[in-house]
Amino acid sequence: SKNNMPKKILTGTVVSNKMDKTIVVNVKEIRQHPVYEKRFVRSKKFYAHDENNEANVGDVVEIEESRPRSKNKTWVLTQILEKSTL
Numbered sequence: 232s233k234n235n236m237p238k239k240i241l242t243g244t245v246v247s248n249k250m251d252k253t254i255v256v257n258v259k260e261i262r263q264h265p266v267y268e269k270r271f272v273r274s275k276k277f278y279a280h281d282e283n284n285e286a287n288v289g290d291v292v293e294i295e296e297s298r299p300r301s302k303n304k305t306w307v308l309t310q311i312l313e314k315s316t317l
Contacts, residue, residue, distance in 0.1 A: 239296045242312065245286050246276065253304060254281045256294055279306040289315025 243258035259274045278301075279294040286292055291313035294306040 240293060240309070241277065241295075241306075242291065242293050243277070245288050245290045245292055245315075248281070248284070248286055248288055252281055252284060254279050254286045254292070254308065256292060256306070277306050278304040279308050280304055281308045286311055287315055289317050 241256070241258045243256040245254050246257045247255040256277045256279050257274055258277060259272050261270055262273055263270050277294060279292075280297070280300045286308060290311050292311050293309045295309045296305060297307040299305045300307070
């Protein structure tokens, strides 16, 4: 393909695996206020494709951007970094 930009990779926690082949990943990001310099946490949820339904709620996973798989799903699970102990 002509687009040789590296794919974005995010790390987050699985908050839902109720759908078939889809997980919802909550990604937390620590930002700092530009003027007051207070640190604060921003979080965002991403829908990711999980082909073999291998991720469970609470797992720490790595997701990578990919082609759109559905209306809201443009990320794909690359690896499970940490299994949930629940």
